[in-house]
Amino acid sequence: MADPAQTHYLYRTPYGPVTIGATRRAVTAVVLGEAALPGPCRPTDLTNRCATELMEYLAGKRRAFSVPVAPAGTDFQQRVWRALRAIPYGQTRTAADIAAAIGSPASYRLVGAAVRANPAAVLVPCHRVVGAGGRTPGAGRAARMREACLKLERRALAAE
Structure with a gap:
C-alpha cells in the first residue's frame, strides 16, 4: 500500500509531460512522460515548486534545484546518484568516471545500471553521464531529453 x-x-513542459512524485518532505520521482506513481494524483506545494524549478531550468534560468530530493534506491544507487548530483552544470562524466569517484572503479557497468534506474530525471542529472565516446546513451524520448538538457546547459555556459 x-x-x-x-x-x-x-x-506539461516544452519537452513533453513530466510526472512528479513526492512525499510531504521531498520529491521522490521525476518521470519523463505520464506515470502511475504511488499515492493520489493531485498537486501539492512541493510538486508545484518542483515543476516551477524544472520550467525555470528548461528556460535556461536555473542551474541548480532547491527542492529536497529523496529517490528510493539501494545503497549503491544512492552513492551513484550523489555522485551525479556533484557533476557541475554543463559538464559530463562517463560511467567509468563515476565508478572511480565512488571508489568502485571496476563497477562501471553497475554504475550504468544505476544511472538508467534514476527515478528523479533532471534533478539527479543522469543527462550528464555520457558514453565513452562522449555521446548521449540510449534512444527514444528519454535520450532526446538528455541531449536537450546537455545542449541547454552548454549554450548557457557559452553565453557567459
Whole structure:
C-alpha cells in the first residue's frame, strides 16, 4: 500500500509531460512522460515548486534545484546518484568516471545500471553521464531529453 503522504501529478513542459512524485518532505520521482506513481494524483506545494524549478531550468534560468530530493534506491544507487548530483552544470562524466569517484572503479557497468534506474530525471542529472565516446546513451524520448538538457546547459555556459 502506498504511503498516504505520497502524491504525484502530471505537468506539461516544452519537452513533453513530466510526472512528479513526492512525499510531504521531498520529491521522490521525476518521470519523463505520464506515470502511475504511488499515492493520489493531485498537486501539492512541493510538486508545484518542483515543476516551477524544472520550467525555470528548461528556460535556461536555473542551474541548480532547491527542492529536497529523496529517490528510493539501494545503497549503491544512492552513492551513484550523489555522485551525479556533484557533476557541475554543463559538464559530463562517463560511467567509468563515476565508478572511480565512488571508489568502485571496476563497477562501471553497475554504475550504468544505476544511472538508467534514476527515478528523479533532471534533478539527479543522469543527462550528464555520457558514453565513452562522449555521446548521449540510449534512444527514444528519454535520450532526446538528455541531449536537450546537455545542449541547454552548454549554450548557457557559452553565453557567459
